[in-house]
Every structure is written in C-alpha cells, then in structure tokens.
Amino acid sequence: MVSLRISFAVVAFALTSQVSAHACIWHPSMWGFNLSAQAWPNGKPIDRPQDPIYNRTFDGWWFHGHLGYPPHPDDILQLTPGEPTVFELACDKGNTNYWQSNPGGDSRDPQNLDLNWPCVNNPPAQFHTVNESTLGGCALSIAYKSDINEVQPEDLTIFSVQEICVWTRFTPFEIPAEMPPCPNGKCICAWHWIHQAISGSEQMYMVGFQCNPQNATGTRPLARPRVPNRCGHDPLNPELNLTACVPGAKQPLFWLQAERNNMFNEYHDPPLYQPWYGFETGAQTDIFESDPISTPTGAPTGTPSPSQYHHTSDGSCGAPHTYAPYPSSI
Ligand SMILES: *[C@@H]1O[C@H](CO)[C@@H](O)[C@H](O)[C@H]1NC(C)=O
C-alpha cells in the first residue's frame, strides 16, 4: 500500500514536472512571450522561453532561437537608472501576473496570488536547486543597438547580477545609475541563467527583451565587454583553476552549446553569475568606458590559501592580469 502510494506520487510528480519544470523571466517586452502553449496544433512541443538550452547550434540558442517571435514594437521594458527593476521569474507564465495570455490560464495559488515562490506547488528541484545555498545566479545584459539582428554575442554586456536566482518569483535587479540613453529609445537586453550542477542536467537559459533606461543621463558609453573567467573558490565545484577575475565590462556566459561558446568548462562544472566568476550581485558600475581597470572585485572573502591561486611567472600569487585596452568605440 505504501509503495503504491509512493509510485502514484512519483508518476504525478513526473507529469507535473513535464509541464512546469525550468524557469525564466516573463514580460511582454520579451521575444517568445506568447509562445507558452504546451504544443502546436500538430502536437509538436513548443520551444517555450523557459525551456533549457543545450547543445544547440547558434541560431537555436541565440536569444533562445526566438528571433521569429518578437514582442510588439511598443512593448519596451523601461529601466530606471539607479533603481531596481523587479522581474517576475516563474516556471510557467500561468504562475505570473501575465497569466491572462497563458493558454492554460491562471495557475497561481488562489490562496496567495502574490506568492513569491517561482513554481507553484513544485519543489525547488523544478528550478534546479536543492535550497537557497545552491543557486547559480542570473544576470541581465544589454547591447546599445535597437535592431536585434545587428546584435552579436560579443556586443552584450552584463549590467546587473542577482546571485539569489532562481529562488523568488519577484526578483529585483539593480540598474546602474550611469546608464547612457539608448539609440532611438530602445536597446536589446537579455536575461541569462545557469544553475549549479547539483540539481538536474546541465544547460543554460537566455531570453531577449526590448529595454530602455528611461531618463538616462549617463554620458560615457559602455566599454567593450571581455569574456569572464573563473577566479575564486566555487563551493560546489572545488576543482581548482584560478586566475584573477576579469575586471570591468564582461560578456554573458555562453556554455554547453554546439557553436559559439565563450566558456569551455566541463559538463559538471558550470560557469556561474557568482562572485567566483567576477560577478557581484547588484548594478555593475564598472562597465563604462575609461573606468579604471583596477583590483578584482570577485575574490573570495577571507584569506584563501596561496596554493589556491594561480602563480604568476614572477612567483606572486593571484596578481590581476593586465589587459590591453580595447578600441574606444563599441
Ligand atoms: C549534440 O547534437 C548533435 C547534433 O544533433 C548530436 O550529434 C550530438 O550527439 C549531441 N551531443 C551531445 C553531447 O548531446
């Protein structure tokens, strides 16, 4: 009897997880916003924005392969420089305040419509974590171009990081106060997430959206972003390969795809939007042209053992690398 109950529970859980596993941001400004039905009329599953991205060709992973599903031109997310923007992150659009355009309707908890859990009636494994200590972190990037077809991976700069992600439905991202205005009042932004290896298969997530820092007064353009690196102790993947953090403007982490990765970590060693990749939570304030390229901010807290650090040729430990300046235009 007991084992029968358990097997029922397992089956029910498996069915639920097929519907609601994984997570992403939800906002009308995003590519693929209205692609949340469970299947096309011909029964082929829809590649929903919350679906994981793994081993895809460039066209398949870039902005989730959703360039053919643009938002309405006027649906632009206005970011306020110096203040947080709160996104709704959820396993399904029906779990958000945008449920009206969800084919399955409202699946929020009727007892608590503003429940801050991203996956109603589901355990954290559904959004790839064991608990709050095993989160991967997520981030927002921006390209100062209005036409998404002109954006390349090397154009995107991470401007806000949230290491407590995915964990809450209402998730704040701090916007740097110094953001300059966008051309034609519109830029291309993206949300990025990679979870820890401890919960589920390895993959990445990417969703594009139209954005604009409203009333922006910044005058310095963004610096050209560099590829981030692992530069500190990863508590869950203690294999060591440490170099000093890449400072300043950084590209998103592109990993585990068939083409155009910029991260080449092993399958069970995901690169993450965490301090040990140089990403501190909050507004990234050192991403503008002529910001001094100074001390790395991503070093682990406490005094690490020198042996954990990359030894430079002069024998010093953990010295920041020096980088040739990029050309000043982006
Ligand atoms: C990646 O995709 C290619 C092409 O579909 C396939 O041949 C290959 O086996 C896949 N690799 C992995 C590791 O899944």
Ligand SMILES: *[C@@H]1O[C@H](CO)[C@@H](O)[C@H](O)[C@H]1NC(C)=O
């Ligand atoms: C998607 O649906 C929402 C809600 O109906 C609507 O506001 C939005 O304009 C739609 N987007 C597109 C591109 O049709």
Ligand SMILES: *[C@@H]1O[C@H](CO)[C@@H](O)[C@H](O)[C@H]1NC(C)=O
């Ligand atoms: C979270 O899960 C990890 C992995 O199972 C475990 O080591 C850690 O103790 C847990 N933390 C809390 C606060 O429960």
Ligand SMILES: *[C@@H]1O[C@H](CO)[C@@H](O)[C@H](O)[C@H]1NC(C)=O
């Ligand atoms: C900021 O911009 C918005 C939209 O363009 C406008 O409605 C608002 O009045 C502006 N706020 C300030 C303080 O200028």
Ligand SMILES: *[C@@H]1O[C@H](CO)[C@@H](O)[C@H](O)[C@H]1NC(C)=O
């Ligand atoms: C360590 O990381 C650096 C930078 O990502 C990489 O170039 C190098 O190949 C790695 N070394 C090993 C032994 O994996």
